[in-house]
Amino acid sequence: MIRTIIKREFLDNILSFKFIACVLVALVIISICTAVQSEDYRGRLKNYDEGMASAREKLTDVPTYSCLTVEVYKRPSPLSIFVSGIERKAGSHVTITHMDIPASLKGEAVRNELADIVSQFDFSSVIVVVFTILAILLSYNAITGEKDDGILSLVLSNSVPRYRLLLGKYLGGLISLAVPLALCFILGIFIVYFFKGADVNGKFLFTMAWYYFLALLYLSCILLIGIFVSARTKSPFSSLIVLLGFYIIFTFLVPLGVRSYADREILRKATFLENNVYSFVDEKIKNSEALNEENRLNPPSWILFDYSYQGYVLSRINPKRLVDYYKKITSLYQELNEDYAEKIYEFKRKDQQTEEQIRHVQNLILAFIPPPSFERISELTADTGEDSLNRFLHNTARYWDQYVGYLSEKDAFGLKYFFPGPEKLTPYEEDLVRKISDDRAGLITVGSHVDYRGKYLEEAMNYKPRIPFLNLDDMPRFIDSGQTLVQKIRDSFFNIVVLVLYNLGFFVLAHFSFNAYDPRQGV
């Protein structure tokens, strides 16, 4: 008997106008979105590969440690084709120097800053918008509709227990959702494969299968809510209006309120860095001035810099005393720098912790509202949300420690920081240094330091010695192993459990309401 009900329900559903309209629309949007997003993903992947290559290349011609910057790229997640999350907006890489622990990504993923005001529709939005509507449309007249048509009394007069009828209705609805959803997933995967957006491998398919299951869990929850409301109301109209009212309130209004409240609280409360950084910078400048004072060189002295390596490199034509000065002072400065980088990072962490706390409460609240909860589950499954960004930044902070450890191990902040090549000057270089030092008329005081602008300047600037580049083979490399499926499940466990509980709860509620339902017409 239950099979007959499921079959009838399924056939009824898929032949209806609403079903065909919604599914067609979903398919059209999904094919456009997925095609566009896979193209976009390919672009980002290319960006990632090129970035990695250029970062590796940049490490081959570093003359001094002052020119060393390490770029670390964040690998785009293949599932970002389906759940774009914040990945496009957040940026693509961080630049790591010994002076700073990064707390945000930069990059060209979104080159048009103004494009942030336009959101991107994607697969997960189709589920939240179109499929949710479809689930509502399939369930709003589950009970009341049958009553209106008079079928309900007829069916119940047969020897079908009510719970069987309910189960049949639920399963029929679920199958009518599962089939088009599967169609959409297959279409999406096919488009990704066809456009060669991402590697369609076992892991990808497995994650997609898990995501399909989660989507179905979410839709089943909506379906059960629909059946429950349908069993509580007298006419299909009121049932549909109540459901859609709920839909607007819980898909848009409440999440909007909660999210913007959280956003703005973060803006208000996570200001530790903002409030303290300037006094800190002042203190730092004072300290470094004091350092300068202690180690002050006796004027006149002059400095020539070479700018050809994307950074300041002390030219090899410089007085011995200045070179010694830098040898001494960079390591002193470095301690200061590292200290401050760590302190600033501490400030940033404090703000981040405030932010994380507020977000935690936000996510906890939203976990109890199916649509935003499903959005979060999607982001966690696709690894494209804020958690993914924070994890990456966390890893870079850990990497920074290794990196700075490596630098001090290599004694990078002695002479090798600014001054390229062997310590000893060649006879020609020594000669040039002496000539410039003797040319007193060419020395000009600019601000606090002395520049040389005399007649030998041209010769000195045009002199390009062969510089041995640093060997950075043993530098620690950044490794970002993505999330495994188990980790993803663990992260979204709470949300999933709530969804499962909702499913059970609403089934029981629907059952009780239906048991007490009066199937007579006109009552």
Add this chain to the structure above:
Amino acid sequence: MFKQIFKRQLTEDILSYRFLVNLILILFTVIGFSLIFANYFRDLQERYAKTVVENDKRLADFAREPISNVTNAVLEFPMEPRAELFISEGSEDRLPPGFFFIMDRDIVKILSRNQETGGILMYEPVSKMTQFSSNLSYSPDLMFIVEFLLSFFAIVLSFNAATEEKEKGTLRLVLSNPAKRASFLLSKYLSTLMTIGLPLLLGLILSILLLLEFGIMPISSSVITEFLLFFLVSLVFVSAFVLLGMLCSVFSQSSKNSLVLSLIVWVFLVVVFPKAFGLILNMKRFDIPTEEQINKRIDSRRAKISKKYKDQMPADYSSNSYKYDRDPLILTITAEMNKARQDINDDILRKKISTIQTLRAVNFISPASLYGYSVSSIVGTGLSHFQHLWTQVKQYGSDFISQIKGEKATREHSSPFYFDYLALGEKKLEFNALLKFKEKETRFGDRLNDSLPYLGLLALYNLFLFAFVFYKFQNYDVR
């Protein structure tokens, strides 16, 4: 006859359960949103005040010791927070926060949202505004209430305009009277519009009172005009949905079908279309050049400039020597090169803005988007605010430079005074005499002008729908 139908319809609507629910929902939402807004707005104002103080400090430093402070003289100009943000935020929280002006290079750039820190000495604060919006994100403002709740309400009130009366049999009765079909339709339309307008009006009054209570907005004639205009535009928008609901009703034979149809239409026009068109931005032709490409472009422009002056260049000139630092020709070239860089930057920003405008033009299918654009242009928030600020900051930058030049520079050509900073001299500048920036509010007429295309389209939408409904209803089978 018209009056009677109108009266019957209005009383029926107002005494209905859905009206009450809608009213309560709107009032609660207004209260909730204004609570969120009040805190946010105060915070924004504090931030804005802080940047003004910071700018003054930098200017004062600069005036005291022009040479040593010219490199630090970077002035920030964030968008001034307006109380009108409560009407429509226009995604202002997702736009770049404003502009900055680097004095020694005479350049105006966009303030970036996630600035990187270049070590502690070159510290640039990371903007706390780095909050990424999810796909289905909206701003909590009055516009959202109208766009979502009221349009939905309009559909719910009008989906059974014709079908219900038919099902009940009243339609036949009504039409058997000498009333014209037109007057029946018109009275339905007007009464539905009034039923929706009433809660909106109450919500607006409540929000004005709340904003007054929180001390955010002083009552002035301009504010009242803005609210009134917002009310009118909202009515035009909602009327489109009333007509859409009626259209669906006229098209379908039963109320059930009509409801399903009109809801699908609603979801499309309000939720899907405004968001889905964002995908267009991924097209190749909207690509913005990368940092490298921009630099390449600047370099090629510079090469062109130096080629132009090649003959006049001294033979022994090299960029490494300081011999020609104050040479008029070199200063002219530097000035031109800086201008070229500014031009390229401006070009790119213009392209970015035009991309968004193209997107808006494509998006005209959805009345919800049209409504959003017209409201944010009328109250002067969002993209139009950003654009106006841009022009003002650029004007300020050039005024400022010419003021300094007029007072200080020894030569005409020293437009960017970086290379000619010696020309600034050691003499102090008068801080009070220096130009200060104050964002001017755009004129009301200009704002109206900005919104006119969108408003016009919205009105056309209405007219078209009305004509269509009218025509269809004339041939409607009442049996």
